[in-house]
Amino acid sequence: MYGFMDKIMPILGIAVVIGIIVMIRKRSRGFYTTTLVLTQVKINRIPEDNTLIYIKGRASGLISWILNLMKLAADGSLLVTTEKAHFNSSSLSGDTDHVVSLKNGVASVSCEYHRSISLLIWAAVTAFTGFILLLTGVGFTSFLLALVLAGIFCLIYYFNKNIVICLETKGGAIFGLRFKPSFIENINMDMSRAKEIVEIINNQVITLQAK
Helix, strand or coil, X not given: CHHHHHHXXXXXXXXXXXXXXXXXXXXXXXXXCCEEEEEEEEEEEEEECCEEEEEEEECCCHHHHHHHHXXXXXXXXXXXECCEEEEEEEECCEEEEEEEECCCCEEEEEEEEEECHXXXXXXXXXXXXXXXXXXXXXXXXXXXXXXXXXXXXXXXXXXXXXXXXXXXXXXXXXXXXXXXXXXXXXXXXCHHHHHHHXXXXXXXXXXXXXX
């Protein structure tokens, strides 16, 4: 047993180190980000009530969904009018607001698509561990359980996709919100819609700055 653990621990250690590196790289981006589940998306190429884009989301998870019904869940939103972009994040601990002028403040608009590579790493480590258990004669059941767990990691990786829409100001500050699709609210946000949002905002910025 101890010999088996001696073989597995280095593998687990490598996986943990890689996971930490991935997290550090994400944090080093410096974005003002909040991962939210989409609850409302409104895209207007022609302004409606002075609004071009409105995106709202809540914190993810079943508990947050229940709290959202009680109006207590943490949420965030991005409102883009014909003149400004307004980022809002609110929770029981407080509210945060950022307002950026499209004419004088925006240098660039971008979107990004992310999946957690650490989930694939854990899937590979779990599957490899199951294979080692099979070779050491621990049991075929343990091998099957390891494969099932690895499959769950892969499914979470596939469905847990995040999209970031952010604005960089002329002063170098970056403001953005990170969203993921919602299966409960049945609201989807793929990369094509994110690019459409970026295009609408960028066109408005060019129009205003050309005046």
